[in-house]
Amino acid sequence: MKVDPVLSVRGLQVSFAGAEGPVPAVRGVDLDVWPDEVLGIVGESGSGKSVTALAIAGLLAGNAQVRGSVFVDGQDVVRASPDELRRLRAERIGFIFQDPTTTLNPLMTVGRQVTEGQVAAGRLARGEAGARAAALLREVDIADPVGRAGQYPHQFSGGMRQRAVIAMAMAGRPRLIIADEPTTALDVTVQAQILSVLARRQAETGAAVILITHDLGVVAEVAHRVAVMYGGRVVETGPVRDIFRNPRHPYTAALLNSIPRLDRADSRLDPIPGQPPMPAELPSGCAFEPRCALGRGQLVCRASDPPLEPQGPAQRAACHFAGEAAAPVRAAARAAEPRPEPTAEPLLIVDDLRVHYPIRAGVLRRTVGHVRAVDGVSLSVRPGETVSLVGESGCGKTTTGRAVMGLVKTAGGRILFDGQALGGLGPAGWRKARRHMQYIFQDPYSSLNPVKPVGEVVAEPLRIHGVYEALGGARYVAGLFERVGLSPRVMERYPREFSGGQKQRIGIARALALQPRLLILDEPVAALDVSIQAQIVNLLQDLQQDLGLAYLFIAHDLSVVRHISDRVAVMYLGRIVEEGPKDAIYERPMHPYTQSLLSAVPTPDPDARRHRIVLEGEIPNPASPPTGCTFHPRCFRADERCAREAPAFVPVPGEATRAACHYPGPLAGAPAGEATSLEAAS
């Protein structure tokens, strides 16, 4: 490539003023991005990837110290005056942020927000701004762009807002686009839409793109080149295929091994031990040394931070043992025992469960209707079995779990636990039933009482049920800590002294305290870093095997679900649309929604870039669901019958699954996805 890079970063260092001296967030980063190229930056929390992105656009706050050089299109960002910086942002850099619910000003019309930067920079006449805004919105596939430009952000759905943010970033025809976790806050089917819009606009404009993400699947699908960051440095960089096929840095290799895969049915993950370092407490030498299978304890790794050096024609890695990392070091995996098909009587039976929330409106706040958050869900869980509920946000999977736990009122249906109906129980009866049924929360930061030492947190259920002494008191609690891989010495500490993964272990210990038979796990790994997820998933599997626990596993991450489940139920708008044994659901899905959902998940394999069914539109408002089959407006198989009558949830003839669809069937070789342009309520 003889062309000059659009972005050239050399020796970038960023530190923030901290209570005990400067905290290094970025420690010497070199990057180049050329026109018409997508560079993916991958890293976990604290890796410095977002700070790098903000530094490139000169968007860091005043308390940040920036050293090194950043050139965008020949313009020096680090030494630019505020005026030059503003012009640079208006003309050459477009920035796409993570959370579309907060990145737009709620008090200004979307159209004005899309173009105001260009108007302020004098590149667009005020009188032409309206037309230009509509044109930009049309380019990101927003229907009725003229009308939409005059609306406010709250009138947009999440995916549409992110489209508008992309339109805004494109408004100045920038040479460089920085997208910081642009799809992390979105559902997987919407993520697929946004990624394809982004890719199309990039190709149309020939811009250089930096895509920052923690999701290796997204990188594999979208990026041309990859930079892997860890502890404030780029530890490995190279073409996407080389990074995924032949990682030279032990961190890259370990990360690839630790993630569950949609396209594989491993029985055991290889987690990376420990946790990513905080910028304030980096280890000396190589930041990855304490967690590294190759370098842990090696003198050279502790003594010096290795430079980023060429490994082969296009790849570079920062490791003293870069050559040896190529063969991924597999941790000794506990042999997976073949799981017998459980035949025991179900422990939990949910039959036609309904949860309705009233919609109040009008002057007197009268109930005018109901949101059917859960609308006739039936499922069962046997002892020792994992049943997963998957679906996108708002599908009712969490509400289902909470209703089983008695945390929300049900509007109908039965819940049987161990043969006993829970519906008619009074408060005392519920309390007794709950001893055998425990809940694990998504957010470990919010689920532990901050004013109690963690030993007390774990002991609290025992005390409430008055069995603390009977079960062995402090010694028993210490045993629970060991059971989840924590030292009992930490029992005196407070929750805030622990990392997310450790907190989730404490939450699990608390759930185990009353020796339950069923755990309801609500997205137990979704809030954790990728490398920590594997640790928790393995722990859950070990516990299930040792204690014979039944799991009702609620998640949106289809890869994790495939890894952990025996059976899977897919939910859409309060109903289960397909249910069956794990392999049947993943290998031979029958329901069009399952099929599109699976095809929308990015695979961490650059060679697997497949044809994908991109669903139109987004999940409809559950307050006014579509008629007939609620999926029909987005479905590629729907006809007028689907709009008219709701399908029954019945076994698919000759298949292992049950589905609620008039036209169930395997996906044809040439996917019907071509015919996806059914207009949706967008």
Added chain:
Amino acid sequence: MISYLLRRILQLLPVLLIASVLVWGMIYAVPGNPVAVMVGENASAEQVAAETARLGLDRPVAVQYAAWLGSALRGDLGASIHSREPVLKLIGERLPATLQLAALATLLALALGIPVALAGAVAPNSWLDRLLSGWSALALGVPTFWLGILLILLFAVELRWLPSASGYVAFWDAPLQTLRNTALPALTLAVYVSGIFARFLRASLITELNADYVRTARAKGLPERTVVMRHALRNALLPFITIVGIMTASFIGGAVVTESVFTYPGIGRLLIQAISSRDYPLIQGCILVILGIYVAINVVVDLVYAYVDPRIEYS
């Protein structure tokens, strides 16, 4: 939007209703026979009985309340025990002075408070911000009656620029005279409230300036001035509207102390006089009118919200 407004008004109604019961009932909470208090210590038993019957105090309690509320709603708040004049007329004479003072004080407080908040929020923890925060604390901490005294000492006693006691002149008749008369009391009230305004607006501006959409605005290359004024300030002013409403409402009647310092003829001083002379119909009337104005200002605040916040129509 209409339904939103109606709903807000409906929420205020029970407040008014309960308050009216309390105001009406306060007369029964007074130790001893209130009628005897009203008629005077030397009145005979016959006089007390006659007055009791005249006031309808011998009827059942619920009937009394209904009759009282009915006439109150028709604008009949009874007559003052002392002057025998209709309560509404007495209040009507004082209300313009109070409203005039409240309006001027609110304007002054906004003029003093908003710039202080802006200057501090754009550079939090700078020396200027610390200085201005100190000023806000001082403005809040100085009791209005002491500040009033200091202002009188300075402007009336020492410099002899402004009167220490002020009568009421309608603004439209003599604007300059009005300003001279209300300048000191308005300033006294405004200094205190500007402290509240500055502190609240500074905090909400700092929150907004750290919001994601402000980062977006900066990322598209807007000048900092536009980022602050067009994006952050407009959002920060939304919750501020409520505060301005509450403060303006508190000037109506809540300015008793200031009115008393400057012997200003507002509704607050009327109330003090009524309390010290145990003129119960007048006390009730004053409180009802003040409550009514409180409710009216709340409705105005809601109207303003519905106008400036595009999200309300749909919520």
Added chain:
Amino acid sequence: MRLPRRILAFAGRLLSQPGPLASVLFLVGLALLAAFADRLGIDPLAQDIAASLEGPSAAHWFGTDELGRDIGARVIHGARTSLITAAGAVLIAGAVGVPIGLVAGFFGGWRDAALMRAVDVLMALPGILLAMALIAVIGRSQSAALVAVGITGIPSFARVTRAQVLSLRKRDFVTAVEAFGGTPGYNMFRTVLPNAWSPILVQVVVLSSVAILLEAALAFLGVGIPPPTPSWGEMLRTGKSYLHDAPHYAVLPGLVLTVTILAFDTLGRGMTRLLEDRDSGASGLKLEQASR
């Protein structure tokens, strides 16, 4: 219990800042003076008409009033009135307001609606008017002033507690207690309340200054604590009549009142700032703060 250790640590960090430290020193000094006022050998009631309305001097640091009484002595005894009224009023306001906010926020629904509408009624009148109306009913005395001021403080406690409880109610660790079988009562008192103390404590400080101000204002209007009990507001009221001849009479007691209120305010702001720092997770690097 763990709470005392946490409170001690919090107090340590608070007092390491100059503003709150100075405020606490001043307030403690004032409280000590007020507590031992009787043993200082100064008499707030001793009259000496010959030496009326004298300016500050070695014998009378704050000068004398229209009856020749020592203003300094009256300020110190007035501090006792102020602090007792404030403490009693805050106690009443907290004892009524915190449970209201706790129940309203924790249970929601009709309990919330009913309790908060009742609180709204108290809010509809400016505090000074509410206190005056109450005094008009119950008569004029020290306990009347205390109760009246206390009642005006109920809404702030109720609202602050309710807001805090509402945000805690949504947190998973509260749901968790419900999930493993804790009763609502256990959850409310053992889980929610121990997590809600910090804003309530700030409110105690804030309301103390409001109560002192209100008590003084009532006395200034002539409806507070009846004379001859020394009261700052009463002194300002009388002093105002002698502005020409003896400006010190109104100015000096007002100064002490102002400094007291500023001290409470500084303390309250210091506490709020510390709590905000803690809640936003001062440890570790937060991107929200890093970006601009």
